[in-house]
Amino acid sequence: MYNTTVFESTLHYFNPRRMHKRVHIPESHRLHVAPSACGRRFSIMAYRDNNKQNLSHLFISEDDVVSGCYEDLIPDAVEELLNTLATRPRVIMIDVTCIDDLLGTDHDALLSLLTHRFPDQKFTVCHINPIAMDGKLPPMVNIQNKNYGLLDRTGKKDNAVNLVGNIAPLVRECEILEILPGLGMRVRQIQDCQTFDEFLSMAESRLNLVVTPMAQIAAEQMLEALGIPFLFAPSSYKLAEIVQVYHDIAAVLGVDKPDLSGYLAQTREKIEKTRQHLANLPIVVDSSSTRMPFSLAKALLDYGFNVKMIFDAMILNCDMPDYEWFKKNRPDIMIADAQRFDLVKMNIQLQECLCIGFDSAYTLGAKHLVELPMDEFSYGFHAIDVLMTMMNEACETTVDYKAILKESENW
Amino acid sequence: MSQLCVYLPPFSSDYSGVCSCLFDLNGMVIIHDASCCSRNYVSYDEPRWFGNKRPIFCSGLREIDAILGDDDKFINKVLAACESMKPEFIALLGSPVPMIIGTDLDGIAQEMEERTGLPVFGFNTTGFRYYNVGAAEAMLKLAAFYGQKSTQPIPSTINILGLTTLDFSDNSNAADIRNLFEENGFKVLGNYMVGCSLPDIQKSAQAEVNVVVTQSGMPLAAYMEKEWGIPYVAATPLGYSGSVTVLRTVKQVCADRKSQVIHAEGLHDGEVLILGEQLIANSLRNALANIYGVKGVTVGCLFGLDKALAQDFDIDIRDERQIRDLIASGHYRKLVADPLLEVLIKDRDIAFFSLPHVAVSSKLYWHRYRTFIGAEMETFIAQIAKTPEH
Numbered sequence: 001m002y003n004t005t006v007f008e009s010t011l012h013y014f015n016p017r018r019m020h021k022r023v024h025i026p027e028s029h030r031l032h033v034a035p036s037a038c039g040r041r042f043s044i045m046a047y048r049d050n051n052k053q054n055l056s057h058l059f060i061s062e063d064d065v066v067s068g069c070y071e072d073l074i075p076d077a078v079e080e081l082l083n084t085l086a087t088r089p090r091v092i093m094i095d096v097t098c099i100d101d102l103l104g105t106d107h108d109a110l111l112s113l114l115t116h117r118f119p120d121q122k123f124t125v126c127h128i129n130p131i132a133m134d135g136k137l138p139p140m141v142n143i144q145n146k147n148y149g150l151l152d153r154t155g156k157k158d159n160a161v162n163l164v165g166n167i168a169p170l171v172r173e174c175e176i177l178e179i180l181p182g183l184g185m186r187v188r189q190i191q192d193c194q195t196f197d198e199f200l201s202m203a204e205s206r207l208n209l210v211v212t213p214m215a216q217i218a219a220e221q222m223l224e225a226l227g228i229p230f231l232f233a234p235s236s237y238k239l240a241e242i243v244q245v246y247h248d249i250a251a252v253l254g255v256d257k258p259d260l261s262g263y264l265a266q267t268r269e270k271i272e273k274t275r276q277h278l279a280n281l282p283i284v285v286d287s288s289s290t291r292m293p294f295s296l297a298k299a300l301l302d303y304g305f306n307v308k309m310i311f312d313a314m315i316l317n318c319d320m321p322d323y324e325w326f327k328k329n330r331p332d333i334m335i336a337d338a339q340r341f342d343l344v345k346m347n348i349q350l351q352e353c354l355c356i357g358f359d360s361a362y363t364l365g366a367k368h369l370v371e372l373p374m375d376e377f378s379y380g381f382h383a384i385d386v387l388m389t390m391m392n393e394a395c396e397t398t399v400d401y402k403a404i405l406k407e408s409e410n411w
Numbered sequence: 412m413s414q415l416c417v418y419l420p421p422f423s424s425d426y427s428g429v430c431s432c433l434f435d436l437n438g439m440v441i442i443h444d445a446s447c448c449s450r451n452y453v454s455y456d457e458p459r460w461f462g463n464k465r466p467i468f469c470s471g472l473r474e475i476d477a478i479l480g481d482d483d484k485f486i487n488k489v490l491a492a493c494e495s496m497k498p499e500f501i502a503l504l505g506s507p508v509p510m511i512i513g514t515d516l517d518g519i520a521q522e523m524e525e526r527t528g529l530p531v532f533g534f535n536t537t538g539f540r541y542y543n544v545g546a547a548e549a550m551l552k553l554a555a556f557y558g559q560k561s562t563q564p565i566p567s568t569i570n571i572l573g574l575t576t577l578d579f580s581d582n583s584n585a586a587d588i589r590n591l592f593e594e595n596g597f598k599v600l601g602n603y604m605v606g607c608s609l610p611d612i613q614k615s616a617q618a619e620v621n622v623v624v625t626q627s628g629m630p631l632a633a634y635m636e637k638e639w640g641i642p643y644v645a646a647t648p649l650g651y652s653g654s655v656t657v658l659r660t661v662k663q664v665c666a667d668r669k670s671q672v673i674h675a676e677g678l679h680d681g682e683v684l685i686l687g688e689q690l691i692a693n694s695l696r697n698a699l700a701n702i703y704g705v706k707g708v709t710v711g712c713l714f715g716l717d718k719a720l721a722q723d724f725d726i727d728i729r730d731e732r733q734i735r736d737l738i739a740s741g742h743y744r745k746l747v748a749d750p751l752l753e754v755l756i757k758d759r760d761i762a763f764f765s766l767p768h769v770a771v772s773s774k775l776y777w778h779r780y781r782t783f784i785g786a787e788m789e790t791f792i793a794q795i796a797k798t799p800e801h
Binding site: 009010011012013014016017034035036037038039040041043044047048052056057058059060061062065073077080081084085097098099101102103128129130131132133134135339341342344345401405406408409411 | 415416417420421423424427445448449450451453454460461465468469472473474477478484488489491492496507508510538541730732751772773774775
């Protein structure tokens with residue numbers, strides 16, 4: 001299980017938030033095999049990301065389901081797809097949805113059939129099945145597993161560290177891009193790969209740095225299949241944890257610990273200035289901004305910020321220690337289920353607050369918003385630096401919800 | 412036939428049609444799904460979601476509940492929410508998984524009705540069908556349940572059927588269409604379903620005529636004609652002259668009590684292809700023919716073809732390849748469709764005219780919608796007619 005259910009099981013209400021992007025493997029094409037309804041949001045999102053050319057759909061009908069052999073449609077669809085696309089993809093990623101969990105499709109047999117019919121074509125099948133959201137392999141975990149599962153052992157190793165699991169590319173200003181080269185390592189990430197072959201070279205890296213909890217199983221699989229060790233080091237806003245990550249990297253690589261004193265001093269100063277600037281402004285943290293909102297809230301609390309509320313929907317196991325800490329030590333800080341149905345009529349007058357995350361800001365009608373798309377902006381000390389900058393800016397501005405709406409519709 | 416779709420998005424599905432219709436009412440709507448279907452609706456099919464908090468919820472269906480067929484968990488969640496939300500009615504909607512496991516939403520609705528004392532509507536939506544099917548079912552169920560027929564229709568009153576934001580977005584279109592009739596001597600009793608209330612639906616049984624503005628209103632029009640003797644006019648008011656035609660026809664139907672589907676004379680399969688919602692496309696064709704004499708116009712129905720509304724050369728579009736083949740056939744020189752369809756044109760000599768449709772392009776264009784009544788649409792119609800063929 002990736003998450004622990006602590007909230008009462010109720011109907012869910014969804015705010016009009018943005019969808020999280022999906023990483024695109026270069027020269028890949030996704031074939032979404034499902035009832036037409038299931039693929040709509042992925043398709044519209046792909047248009048928004050200018051990535052629609054890499055996504056197709058195979059609509060299945062009620063008759064296909066009743067006949068119990070909808071997977072038989074896939075090989076012919078693949079042939080038509082390959083004949084239609086201007087450029088042949090290196091890999092076709094077949095996405096199946098919730099209904100596939102109940103139909104018991106034999107994916108190994110399907111892959112075998114496809115590989116036999118299209119011998120030069122690589123395939124993978126991925127479950128996009130929110131019905132298994134509370135299971136061992138929720139969709140975001142499946143996607144990571146399938147993405148990195150495309151890597152094959154090459155027998156070569158080079159001095160590189162993979163970032164595993166990040167959706168957006170790491171910003172160039174992040175100190176990890178200074179520190180790792182200082183240790184003789186370069187950084188690889190999917191987003192930098194221009195070709196499928198370049199992506200495949202991630203199999204040659206010496207270490208995987210797991211920067212999101214969702215990629216832990218993918219890293220475990222890579223350890224087994226490719227022999228790449230990993231460090232589980234999801235984005236953290238706690239200085240001690242960031243320092244520990246760099247020390248662990250050095251230990252795994254067998255090199256001296258990097259000197260982090262400059263980064264630490266600079267970050268501490270930025271935190272303190274921000275704390276003074278925000279004075280006692282109430283702060284709300286939610287899970288639309290970070291996978292581990294309790295960890296972020298605890299960090300902010302330790303830095304002296306006035307944390308008032310935390311919103312989460314499914315608390316990841318790696319965030320549970322901080323959740324437990326809040327429950328035990330700070331019962332005055334409200335913990336809210338970010339999907340509970342009665343959010344629709346939540347009436348808490350906290351407008352004069354700063355929300356880190358769109359969901360809580362929208363729910364509370366907050367005046368100040370820091371909008372982080374799921375930790376995907378930076379890492380390490382630089383992530384804290386960026387967060388502090390955004391908090392400073394947010395407390396000086398009033399959020400323009402109409403502008404956010406408009407931006408969400410731009411493409 | 413292949414259901415491969417390479418260039419276009421999947422269109423809005425039946426559960427979104429139901430939700431869209433119920434949006435303005437004081438009910439509580441639950442989509443029985445894991446999360447994707449609900450998110451499809453709230454994020455991609457409902458232009459009004461941002462800025463409006465409506466009690467439309469997801470059941471949070473999980474694998475173990477589906478495998479065990481545990482309807483009680485679903486029912487208990489709905490009952491708990493009902494206690495808190497105090498809705499006037501409850502609607503339970505299906506999605507692909509309930510369809511696969513055979514969840515009987517009508518049966519659950521019946522049970523819940525007994526336990527809550529509220530009207531509870533079950534919709535066996537599946538996600539395999541388009542929005543118009545769901546919208547039609549929602550309008551029909553509401554009217555059949557709440558409509559209160561009196562002995563005599565109220566003179567100069569109408570209902571507007573099939574008015575959904577999935578067809579008209581959330582700009583001024585719905586208000587413009589209503590105002591068109593109200594400014595011309597008609598009182599609108601039931602505005603199915605934008606800005607509609609349950610009292611409006613109750614009164615709608617007393618209308619003199621129904622005006623059907625999209626295909627999704629046709630089943631309700633047929634029901635009201637059969638059960639309550641209300642005749643209908645099927646046409647979307649477009650531009651100035653198209654609106655005048657509809658008004659004139661409504662007055663005529665008030666007098667002769669005979670339903671009419673408005674069709675221009677002398678239409679034939681010609682150089683213009685309109686791909687979209689059948690009744691809106693029909694009405695655009697009528698305007699082209701009546702104002703400009705452009706009579707070679709074929710309608711390709713993206714969401715199913717209703718024979719009662721069609722010319723014999725109109726086309727029921729089944730999949731993307733059919734659209735590509737039609738466009739590539741060389742038969743058509745002008746294409747009117749949602750802007751996402753433009754990518755299917757490979758022949759540069761085919762002129763494209765953009766008519767966004769929420770059920771196709773979702774939020775990509777829903778706030779760049781055309782206004783249907785007045786100058787903007789009149790100009791658009793003129794552009795289609797006057798652009799020379801290559």
